Amino acid sequence: DADVTQTPRNRITKTGKRIMLECSQTKGHDRMYWYRQDPGLGLRLIYYSFDVKDINKGEISDGYSVSRQAQAKFSLSLESAIPNQTALYFCATSDSGSSGNTIYFGEGSWLTVV
């Protein structure tokens, strides 16, 4: 089983609909992240969380919200999806301790907004 699991893996939704992407991790890490990747480009950070009570905006947070339900769970919501939010979304985790030099990514969630 994957250490970082994202659901759904693929979703097509209509403009204006609310969509939630869920992420769970079994690595016991305290830090979790949501990234977005557009074709041919690098990753851009949407939100990050250092622990359950800590939520921070990333580079491109407009139009997104997140919830850290538990140390192992971090969900991303698009309150009213729009076509330019069509992208590949990645959840990731890292450790705040001495081993925090590695970011572990989920397998990604393809979101298409029509």
Next chain:
Amino acid sequence: LAKTTQPISMDSYEGQEVNITCSHNNIATNDYITWYQQFPSQGPRFIIQGYKTKVTNEVASLFIPADRKSSTLSLPRVSLSDTAVYYCLVGDWRSNYQLIWGAGTKLIIKP
């Protein structure tokens, strides 16, 4: 934050050694250099990290000169399965959220 520059694409042949160089002229004292590999439609995967000189693991080597303004990822004896995008990242790992992911280097291995 240190900006990195790496080639947009490279190609090579199976069995060859591939070297991908990344420049990071404004690297800070506390910054580490980390390389990730990404296959299509998958999340990036950590390859190697270093601070100075040379680091080697089971899949790659990382060469960092004394001035640390560049680094070279070396992949020995590549195979078709090494075709992927490789990202060079520079930053303090304690601030992973500040890492800037460029477009990476698309490496294509030919038979």
